[in-house]
Amino acid sequence: MTTRIALFNNKGGVGKTTLTSHLAHMVARLGWRVLAVDLDPQSNLTSAFFDEQRLEALWEPTSSGTMLSALAPLVRGTGDIDVPAPNEVAERLWILPGDLGLSSFEDRLSDAWPRSLMGDESAMRATTAFHRVIEQVSFQVDADVVFIDVGPNLGALNRSALLAADEVVIPLAADLFSLQGIRNLGPTLRAWRQSWQELGLPKVPADISAPLGRMNPLGYVVLQHAVRLDRPVLAYDRWLRRIPAEFHRSVLGEGDPTVAPHGDVYQLASLRNYRSLVPLAQDARKPMFDLRAADGALGSTSRLVQTCYREFEQLANEVMSAAKVPSPVAS
Numbered sequence: 001m002t003t004r005i006a007l008f009n010n011k012g013g014v015g016k017t018t019l020t021s022h023l024a025h026m027v028a029r030l031g032w033r034v035l036a037v038d039l040d041p042q043s044n045l046t047s048a049f050f051d052e053q054r055l056e057a058l059w060e061p062t063s064s065g066t067m068l069s070a071l072a073p074l075v076r077g078t079g080d081i082d083v084p085a086p087n088e089v090a091e092r093l094w095i096l097p098g099d100l101g102l103s104s105f106e107d108r109l110s111d112a113w114p115r116s117l118m119g120d121e122s123a124m125r126a127t128t129a130f131h132r133v134i135e136q137v138s139f140q141v142d143a144d145v146v147f148i149d150v151g152p153n154l155g156a157l158n159r160s161a162l163l164a165a166d167e168v169v170i171p172l173a174a175d176l177f178s179l180q181g182i183r184n185l186g187p188t189l190r191a192w193r194q195s196w197q198e199l200g201l202p203k204v205p206a207d208i209s210a211p212l213g214r215m216n217p218l219g220y221v222v223l224q225h226a227v228r229l230d231r232p233v234l235a236y237d238r239w240l241r242r243i244p245a246e247f248h249r250s251v252l253g254e255g256d257p258t259v260a261p262h263g264d265v266y267q268l269a270s271l272r273n274y275r276s277l278v279p280l281a282q283d284a285r286k287p288m289f290d291l292r293a294a295d296g297a298l299g300s301t302s303r304l305v306q307t308c309y310r311e312f313e314q315l316a317n318e319v320m321s322a323a324k325v326p327s328p329v330a331s
Contacts, residue, residue, distance in 0.1 A: 002035075002138045003325045004146040005218065006165035010188075011181030012152035014173045015223040017044040018278070019271075020149040025287045026316040027145060028093035031328030035086060035143040037134055038098030039067065039161040040151040046097040049089045051285060058097050068099035070133045074126055075105055081129055083136045094141045096134070098149075103157070105129075110156035117195060119203035124210070127200070131164035131211035145325055154188050162189065163196055163211045167218040167323050169268065170251070174222055174239040179246055182220075186250035189215050217251045218322050219266040221315065240270070268322065269315040274308055276301060287312075 007020045020036065028034040038045040046066075047055065058065055065084050073079030086094035108126055115123035138146055150161045162168065168189065172178040196213035204210040222240060244264035248257035252266075277288040277297070284295040289309035291297035297305045 002143050002146060003167065003323050004134065004138075004148060004165045005167045005169055005319065005323060006148040006150055006162055006215075007169050007171060008150050008158070008162060008185070009170050009172065009178065009181055010152050010154050010158075010185050011173075011177050014171045014178060016152070016171045017048065017149055019171050019221060019223060020045055020147055021048040022287050022289070022312050023316060023319065024093060024095075024147045025090065026289070026312045027147075027320060028090060030313070030316055030320075031092070032144040032320065032325065033092045033142055033328075034094070035134075035138055035141055035146045036093070036095040037067070037137075037146055037148045038096065039102070039130060039157070040098060040149050041100055041103040041157070042151060043098040043100055043102075045149040046095065046099075049087075049095050050097070059099060066097045066099045067130075067133065068101050068105075070096075071102075071105055071129055074129055075108065080125055081133050081136075083133055086137050086141055094137075094143070096137050106155060106157045109160050113156060113159065117199040117203075121205055121208070124200075124204055124208055127160055127163070128204070128208060128210050130160050132209050134164055135209055144328065145320070145323070154184065159192050162192065162215050163213045166212075166214050167216050169218050169319065170220040170247075172220050172222050172243060174236040174243070176239065179239060179242060182243075182246055183250045186217075186247075186253065189217070189251070190253060217247075217266070218319070219268040220247055220251075221268050222270040243267075268318050269311065271311055271315070272307070274304065277304060277308060 007016055009016060024034050024036040036045060063069055065087060070081050070084050073082055086096055088094050112123035112126040116127040134146055148161060148165055150158045170182060193213050193215050201210060201213065244259040245257050247266055248254045248259050274288055277291060280291050280296045281288040284291060289305060289312055291305045
């Protein structure tokens with residue numbers, strides 16, 4: 001059984017795509033079979049895996065290797081999904097690439113949503129399209145887990161993307177904007193889940209595979225805070241202390257939560273700022289934790305690479321444990 005985990009925050013700029021790509025690499029490194037799916041029209045996750053030449057080939061109008069090409073018959077109104085073959089990017093790691101043109105599906109999904117809740121079959125096919133493509137591609141690669149990268153908004157595209165997710169991980173920065181983001185995000189997820197499960201799902205025709213719309217909040221990851229002597233600086237610590245209670249209140253729907261600021265079981269990790277490694281990783285086209293001296297990781301940078309590996313290894317195991325994904329079978 002494949003577990004689908006979406007990484008989502010309606011506040012952009014928190015390092016969501018970097019987190020997704022590195023988590024996918026590390027989980028595959030630890031032995032699980034991983035499919036990464038890019039449902040963000042900005043396609044930054046796809047760009048993290050491929051060089052410009054490969055991207056140009058993928059995004060040719062006649063290409064059949066992206067999520068957009070899979071949806072093309074639906075967009076044109078000429079048929080149903082056309083499932084592409086996944087792209088293998090590393091051992092046990094595949095990606096279903098995104099496309100900047102994916103935003104063209106937004107209006108179709110917006111129109112389909114109310115009609116789906118009334119049982120319209122053509123609307124159902126549009127609303128469940130992401131789920132059905134992911135389901136079939138996951139089957140092709142026998143994936144243990146799917147990581148879904150979505151854009152930073154609460155629009156129709158993301159609603160359909162998140163319906164396809166079993167679990168949701170929320171990347172956060174330790175600041176006011178992320179705090180406000182989860183205040184908006186939590187009630188919206190609950191409303192989408194309730195509408196789909198109570199009104200849409202019971203009306204899905206038997207011949208259409210439909211998502212359960214679980215969107216279970218798995219937890220949150222605090223990213224890109226400044227660290228001094230392995231402790232957050234005071235400007236960030238103020239927000240770190242407020243995140244747990246707000247997550248429980250807004251995302252979990254608890255009325256008056258009492259949560260220890262630094263002992264929340266839903267905090268999957270608090271990752272330090274790896275900004276100095278990002279350009280090296282981009283140039284080398286590899287994860288930050290794989291950088292070597294030949295890539296420019298020298299001296300203190302080399303030590304930071306080792307720390308990065310340990311933190312992502314711990315995060316990967318934490319996420320897979322929280323999602324109850326069985327341990328990989330030894331090959």
